[in-house]
Amino acid sequence: MQTTIDQLKKGEEAYIVDFNVDELPLKLLEMGCLPGNKVKLIQVAPLGDPMYLNINDSHLAIRVETAKEIIVEISR
Numbered sequence: 001m002q003t004t005i006d007q008l009k010k011g012e013e014a015y016i017v018d019f020n021v022d023e024l025p026l027k028l029l030e031m032g033c034l035p036g037n038k039v040k041l042i043q044v045a046p047l048g049d050p051m052y053l054n055i056n057d058s059h060l061a062i063r064v065e066t067a068k069e070i071i072v073e074i075s076r
Helices: 026-030
Strands: 002-004 013-019 038-044 051-055 058-062 070-074
Touching: none
Parallel strands: none
Antiparallel strands: 002 070, 013 038, 013 070, 038 051, 051 058
16 A cells, blocks of 8 residues: 555554655655665654654654655555
8 A cells, every 4th residue: 555654653664665856855865765665653753743764774854744755655
């Protein structure tokens, strides 16, 4: 099932399928936010923004508006 990172639940894992390259900061691409890489939602801040992720063993926090631009396939 395809969705975006902002729709993942805590602890859920998915694989990056696609993203809007114009909206994604270059820093995320450099840190491994690329199609085929595994992403896991670790935590969401108390007010819902930012989201704390593990992408290919790199830990990063991204804003919800950025997470909405990254399409993932949820792993079952």
